[in-house]
Amino acid sequence: MVVNIGLIGVGAIGKVHIERIQNRISGAQVVAVCDLPKKEAETKKIAKAIGAEYFADGFELIKSDKVDAVVITTNDPAHPQYTLAAIEADKHVFCEKPMAVDPADCIKVMDAEMKHGKRLVQVGFMRAFDRGYDEVKAELDSHKYGEPLLLHCTHRNPSVGTEYDTPMAVENTAVHEMFTLPWLLGENFISAKVTLPRKQTRNTHSNLHDPQMIYLETESGVLVDLEVFVNCQWGYDINCKVVCETGELSLLDPHYHEVKTANKDSVPISEDWSDRFVQAYDTEFQSWTNSVIADKTSGPSAWDGYCASVSTAAASKSRETGKTEPINLIDCPNPEFYGVSKNKESV
Numbered sequence: 001m002v003v004n005i006g007l008i009g010v011g012a013i014g015k016v017h018i019e020r021i022q023n024r025i026s027g028a029q030v031v032a033v034c035d036l037p038k039k040e041a042e043t044k045k046i047a048k049a050i051g052a053e054y055f056a057d058g059f060e061l062i063k064s065d066k067v068d069a070v071v072i073t074t075n076d077p078a079h080p081q082y083t084l085a086a087i088e089a090d091k092h093v094f095c096e097k098p099m100a101v102d103p104a105d106c107i108k109v110m111d112a113e114m115k116h117g118k119r120l121v122q123v124g125f126m127r128a129f130d131r132g133y134d135e136v137k138a139e140l141d142s143h144k145y146g147e148p149l150l151l152h153c154t155h156r157n158p159s160v161g162t163e164y165d166t167p168m169a170v171e172n173t174a175v176h177e178m179f180t181l182p183w184l185l186g187e188n189f190i191s192a193k194v195t196l197p198r199k200q201t202r203n204t205h206s207n208l209h210d211p212q213m214i215y216l217e218t219e220s221g222v223l224v225d226l227e228v229f230v231n232c233q234w235g236y237d238i239n240c241k242v243v244c245e246t247g248e249l250s251l252l253d254p255h256y257h258e259v260k261t262a263n264k265d266s267v268p269i270s271e272d273w274s275d276r277f278v279q280a281y282d283t284e285f286q287s288w289t290n291s292v293i294a295d296k297t298s299g300p301s302a303w304d305g306y307c308a309s310v311s312t313a314a315a316s317k318s319r320e321t322g323k324t325e326p327i328n329l330i331d332c333p334n335p336e337f338y339g340v341s342k343n344k345e346s347v
């Protein structure tokens, strides 16, 4: 079986995922694409190049008989409306992160999915498919180094555009860690605090405070510091160090060569997310395609999307109040449906 995919939002990652689906994923092809009217000419050109149908309206694309499953790669605000429409149309849907910025929208998605009776939603938290994170998780799960105590993380982008503002550092960028770190540790966060250093980089713009520091605490008391610095200039630099009782586990940036010359030894740093996480995205999409064919979605769920959004909402609130804010999750409405082992813990 070949899954016929309709993709909404042919921007930066939309194009990268189209290339991935057409050339590197088996069992799937893009048959329909859609974007906003202002991008009609470009979207039609992309449709023609891959032999797909152009849709001017995302809801029509979702309803089309030609489309078996939906990929949402629009900007964040449009994610929940299209996810809900895909559930309504009984179609599997891969939605890029965040599932929704507002936790209330995540609850609407969960309610619709549970009412529908089977999992249809996978959220684009691709770090769960990254070899580096996977190996760190395996080491942690082995308990060979004792219990995790502290995590030191950085999430750095070389630069961002002027449409990227202060809240996006948490809601669009740190949301990756808000999913990945609880997944890594097997427990949820209970509080968040955001601190803005008085001194900012000269490479930012008036609507963006950059960098920002986020402090998080988990249920068992593990402390996390996370630096979000999205105009760092030197590359796409993702780091995660887990300090355990008798060892330190570190994520490494994958690189495949080094240069030794003139008394220097250097290794390249990834340029952007598409390069740093290429293996993770490929594995994520192959796994999603296989699960659509089996009619059994299993990757990061709407519940995971909800937990991450509650954490980002608490962090955003902390930036405004200057206080440590609690991360209060509802009890998982259906732990069996969402593969959650304890009341709140995702597996």
Ligand SMILES: NC(=O)c1ccc[n+]([C@@H]2O[C@H](COP(=O)([O-])OP(=O)(O)OC[C@H]3O[C@@H](n4cnc5c(N)ncnc54)[C@H](O)[C@@H]3O)[C@@H](O)[C@H]2O)c1
Residues within 6 Å of the ligand: 008, 009, 010, 011, 012, 013, 014, 034, 035, 036, 039, 058, 073, 074, 075, 076, 078, 096, 097, 098, 124, 125, 126, 172, 273
């Ligand atoms: N998983 C990852 O690492 C990763 C990496 C990059 C982007 N993303 C996510 O992917 C999404 C897109 O990011 P991007 O960098 O490609 O942004 P982008 O701005 O380059 O592209 C977004 C596209 O969506 C279109 N769009 C916006 N609203 C729409 C609507 N209502 N209907 C149809 N089309 C609409 C825009 O016109 C644009 O072409 C974001 O949600 C982002 O968080 C995830």
Ligand SMILES: O[C@H]1[C@H](O)[C@@H](O)[C@H](O)[C@@H](O)[C@H]1O
Residues within 6 Å of the ligand: 156, 157, 172, 173, 176, 230, 273
């Ligand atoms: O949408 C992108 C994407 O999620 C990247 O992985 C992240 O590093 C960026 O900060 C974000 O803007």
